[in-house]
Amino acid sequence: xxxVSVFTLFALPVAKGFASLQQATDYLQRAHNDQDVSPLxxxxxxxxxxxxxxxxxxxxxxxxxxxxxRLAQRHLERLA
Numbered sequence: 001x002x003x004v005s006v007f008t009l010f011a012l013p014v015a016k017g018f019a020s021l022q023q024a025t026d027y028l029q030r031a032h033n034d035q036d037v038s039p040l041x042x043x044x045x046x047x048x049x050x051x052x053x054x055x056x057x058x059x060x061x062x063x064x065x066x067x068x069x070r071l072a073q074r075h076l077e078r079l080a
Contacts, residue, residue, distance in 0.1 A: 001079065004043040004072035010036050013067075014045075015075035021051075029054060041065075043072030 001017035003024035008014065018024040021042070028039040042051040050065040 002044065002046050004045060004075055005041045006043060006071050007031055008040065013071050015071045017075060017079065041068045041078040043068055045076055061063045
């Protein structure tokens with residue numbers, strides 16, 4: 001798992017891992033149809049880079065990259 005999609009579900013932060021950037025991106029794009037989900041961004045675990053959710057369908061929640069990194073790293077640690 002190299003990419004972690006980070007979003008809120010019922011205002012609670014959630015992270016979900018994926019093998020490819022395309023899968024992570026597709027997941028966040030589908031999430032915009034759910035009014036209870038707010039996509040935040042994607043964390044690339046290989047490079048440590050955050051890809052913010054800039055799509056028009058994403059919520060307007062302003063999220064610091066540090067938050068996305070912290071949530072993604074916690075998710076990865078639980079899986080290790």
